Amino acid sequence: MTPIIPLSELRDRIDAIDQQILELVNRRAECAIEVARTKQAEGETGSFYRPDREAQVLRRIKELNPGPLGDDAAAHLFRELMSACLALEKPLEVAFLGPAGTFSQQATFKHFGHAVKDIPVPTIHEIFQSVETGHCQFGVVPVENSTEGVIAHTLDRFMDSPLQICGEVEIRVHQNLLGKMDNLVGISEVFSHQQSLAQCRQWLTANLPGVPCTAVSSNAEAARLASLDHSKAAIAGLTAAELYDLNVIEKHIEDEANNTTRFIVIGRVQPVSTGLDKTSILVSTGNQPGALHRILQPFAQYGISMTHIESRPSRQGLWEYVFFIDIEGHRADADVAAALNSLENNVKMLKVLGSYPKAVI
Numbered sequence: 001m002t003p004i005i006p007l008s009e010l011r012d013r014i015d016a017i018d019q020q021i022l023e024l025v026n027r028r029a030e031c032a033i034e035v036a037r038t039k040q041a042e043g044e045t046g047s048f049y050r051p052d053r054e055a056q057v058l059r060r061i062k063e064l065n066p067g068p069l070g071d072d073a074a075a076h077l078f079r080e081l082m083s084a085c086l087a088l089e090k091p092l093e094v095a096f097l098g099p100a101g102t103f104s105q106q107a108t109f110k111h112f113g114h115a116v117k118d119i120p121v122p123t124i125h126e127i128f129q130s131v132e133t134g135h136c137q138f139g140v141v142p143v144e145n146s147t148e149g150v151i152a153h154t155l156d157r158f159m160d161s162p163l164q165i166c167g168e169v170e171i172r173v174h175q176n177l178l179g180k181m182d183n184l185v186g187i188s189e190v191f192s193h194q195q196s197l198a199q200c201r202q203w204l205t206a207n208l209p210g211v212p213c214t215a216v217s218s219n220a221e222a223a224r225l226a227s228l229d230h231s232k233a234a235i236a237g238l239t240a241a242e243l244y245d246l247n248v249i250e251k252h253i254e255d256e257a258n259n260t261t262r263f264i265v266i267g268r269v270q271p272v273s274t275g276l277d278k279t280s281i282l283v284s285t286g287n288q289p290g291a292l293h294r295i296l297q298p299f300a301q302y303g304i305s306m307t308h309i310e311s312r313p314s315r316q317g318l319w320e321y322v323f324f325i326d327i328e329g330h331r332a333d334a335d336v337a338a339a340l341n342s343l344e345n346n347v348k349m350l351k352v353l354g355s356y357p358k359a360v361i
């Protein structure tokens, strides 16, 4: 048995280590300030954020991590460290689907760290708009949920937006029943975002049969409404419970155990290839026989994996569809470039929505 070390001695050790960490962290921050000077000298004017470099830093940390700290825990620490360093270079403004307390805000912090200036915006359309007009440098929008499928609004908005996808982030979504009451008895109405209501449909039918469910603009808005009336409940995340001082009446009420939402980061930056990337494209074929085959053929020919395909009405011709496709690899990678080149000759329209590093944390 290893001897028990007195608490005071262990705390002295921790204090000494903290001092070293603090010195090192500040040396790193000084480097980031120098990076900003170099970027400025090279004529950079836009955002100093580099999604490709950040992905590489986080992947390297996970590879180097000797433990006992877990790889994800180590990566999260460095996520925050880089966020603070970037804020010294140039603070970043990121629009998310507000108000505060939504899963979109959680996704924003998970991807950018907490040193960003997070700007709540009421609709997906306005998130695009705030980045298009330069109000914010980046936006975070939900794109698909593992239970409920795609968020059509986000996909549709890409059809006429000049913005690029420059990152992705996934959030495990736990839904909770929140309210001022202590139990399910006497609940007269449940508020939530339409997607969250859909994710808890079975639970609601089994536990609150006949209670009206009302869709509102966000889960945080649902929590706010529930805080105003003691007979009304909300379905939302735990952050919203804290924010609006609500009781957690029932935890994890989502029907699917692995309920996950994928968000994408939109902006004007085009990350360079990191070796572990994804590319999202928009393709329109016209309504001809064999159209889908012509889309799939170049990917098969160049051995490219397709991770997602989704069709949406094009809004141009009756029964004309566009396809949103995610593939593995970066548009600058030789095989992806060749496949996209060949695809362009096969289809009516091809728009590359972005090549970006796969989510690291």
Ligand SMILES: O=C(O)C(=O)C[C@]1(C(=O)O)C=C[C@@H](O)C=C1
Pocket (backbone or CB within 6 Å): 032, 035, 036, 048, 049, 050, 051, 053, 054, 057, 081, 082, 083, 085, 086, 089
């Ligand atoms: O390497 C850079 O370009 C930096 O700005 C430094 C740094 C970092 O802290 O490591 C900070 C922000 C960028 O988004 C990427 C990396």
